[in-house]
Amino acid sequence: MQILEQTKKIYKQLLWTWNPGSDKEAGDAIVKNVMLHWFPNKVSKGSLSWMYSMYLGTISFVLFMILVGTGLVLMFLYVPSVERAYSSVKDIEFVVSFGWLLRSMHRISAHLMVAVVFLHMVRVFLTGAYKNGKAVGSNRPLNWIIGISMLLLTLLLSFTGYLLPWDQLAYWAITVGTNIASSAPLVGEQIRFFLLGGNYIDQNALIRFYVLHVFFLPVLVLLLFLWHMWRIRKDGGLAVVDNEALTQKPEKVEPVKTKTYSLLGITNGTSVHVQNTMVNEEINSVPSIPNLTRRIWLVTLGTFLVVLVLSFIFTAPLEEPANPTVTPNPAKAPWYFLWLQEIVTDTTLNLGFYTINGALIGGIILPTLLIALAVWWPYRDPSGINAVGVWLAPERKKQNYVFIGICVVIIIFTIIGTFLRGPYWNFYLPWEAWPTMPVKY
Numbered sequence: 229m230q231i232l233e234q235t236k237k238i239y240k241q242l243l244w245t246w247n248p249g250s251d252k253e254a255g256d257a258i259v260k261n262v263m264l265h266w267f268p269n270k271v272s273k274g275s276l277s278w279m280y281s282m283y284l285g286t287i288s289f290v291l292f293m294i295l296v297g298t299g300l301v302l303m304f305l306y307v308p309s310v311e312r313a314y315s316s317v318k319d320i321e322f323v324v325s326f327g328w329l330l331r332s333m334h335r336i337s338a339h340l341m342v343a344v345v346f347l348h349m350v351r352v353f354l355t356g357a358y359k360n361g362k363a364v365g366s367n368r369p370l371n372w373i374i375g376i377s378m379l380l381l382t383l384l385l386s387f388t389g390y391l392l393p394w395d396q397l398a399y400w401a402i403t404v405g406t407n408i409a410s411s412a413p414l415v416g417e418q419i420r421f422f423l424l425g426g427n428y429i430d431q432n433a434l435i436r437f438y439v440l441h442v443f444f445l446p447v448l449v450l451l452l453f454l455w456h457m458w459r460i461r462k463d464g465g466l467a468v469v470d471n472e473a474l475t476q477k478p479e480k481v482e483p484v485k486t487k488t489y490s491l492l493g494i495t496n497g498t499s500v501h502v503q504n505t506m507v508n509e510e511i512n513s514v515p516s517i518p519n520l521t522r523r524i525w526l527v528t529l530g531t532f533l534v535v536l537v538l539s540f541i542f543t544a545p546l547e548e549p550a551n552p553t554v555t556p557n558p559a560k561a562p563w564y565f566l567w568l569q570e571i572v573t574d575t576t577l578n579l580g581f582y583t584i585n586g587a588l589i590g591g592i593i594l595p596t597l598l599i600a601l602a603v604w605w606p607y608r609d610p611s612g613i614n615a616v617g618v619w620l621a622p623e624r625k626k627q628n629y630v631f632i633g634i635c636v637v638i639i640i641f642t643i644i645g646t647f648l649r650g651p652y653w654n655f656y657l658p659w660e661a662w663p664t665m666p667v668k669y
Contacts, residue, residue, distance in 0.1 A: 246518065287527060356609075381448055395548060429550075558652065572591050
């Protein structure tokens with residue numbers, strides 16, 4: 229009996245911060261547990277809502293941590309050389325115990341992270357969460373730009389990992405992607421040379437992509453994530469808090485007649501007081517521990533379970549070893565760049581002796597304009613403070629229509645490039661068979 233009591237006491241000492249027994253302990257947990265410093269003492273009920281944020285930011289971070297965990301194990305098994313890269317991946321797939329599962333989880337997490345980070349950006353826009361509220365010192369437009377930077381780094385992180393298996397799918401996807409990048413005016417060839425470490429996809433390209441993929445890009449993503457989280461705290465929490473503050477009726481504070489002491493003597497009048505216009509903490513807020521942490525654990529476990537199940541259903545492909553002399557038809561970029569490849573095709577026009585460069589228009593100019601528009605938008609958004617933190621606010625109807633239209637076009641072009649483009653990039657409906665094409669040498 230005494231041993232049981234002693235065990236309970238030790239358990240309480242170790243884990244009380246994750247399961248506090250009172251509001252006071254919940255507040256103390258924030259101060260005394262370094263991992264819980266991420267969270268405020270109390271969080272509004274609106275911020276906890278599943279339907280507001282959909283926890284897309286949390287899911288993105290969980291996917292990133294799955295990538296880090298599986299990637300660290302794969303680093304012990306993968307050899308970044310053109311002679312051994314393919315065979316090492318093949319060993320992971322067919323020789324190493326559960327190596328196929330690790331590789332599948334890594335690949336599925338990478339694809340899901342691209343999609344979820346994109347959806348997170350969509351959620352932020354449609355809720356007007358990139359606009360400042362009433363919190364002093366908030367700078368949500370800056371955090372929106374940080375989020376855009378993380379989306380671009382996520383794309384690069386996935387793109388650099390695409391080459392590592394050194395099979396035909398990887399080799400020619402990178403070929404298409406870097407050829408699009410080379411169409412940038414003035415600096416296009418330099419960008420391609422920097423990415424590949426030369427003029428061809430060989431050992432220099434593989435080692436550069438490997439180092440970028442396993443070190444530089446993950447470190448940058450992690451640093452931006454820390455900055456992103458810090459800015460959320462500085463901005464007063466999620467934008468829904470600002471909306472709650474506006475809809476909350478301020479507490480009435482009765483003036484109290486007092487005597488005020490000053491250097492000039494005693495004066496009569498009312499005391500200085502502040503009318504509370506923020507959310508009533510007693511009614512609309514709950515302790516972060518364990519209310520918020522419990523939901524984060526649920527999201528974490530759910531995300532891990534989804535990745536695990538999908539890894540059993542969709543195993544990572546491995547085609548023939550990379551062969552620069554054998555060109556697949558069609559050669560496609562990674563799926564998240566297929567919308568650009570589709571636009572490149574649609575904007576390449578032959579006008580007599582002059583050819584309009586579709587790679588320049590669809591691969592460089594258009595993406596640059598979209599990024600510039602996304603950065604500029606928060607600073608020119610005319611909607612008022614009542615639209616901050618509100619899903620599809622009527623005041624932002626036109627803006628939301630434009631943004632949704634752009635997203636729908638990107639998704640449609642991605643679907644067309646993935647499923648409806650066959651040999652010579654010709655258009656084929658789903659029920660149409662592709663012709664048998666001879667292999668080009």
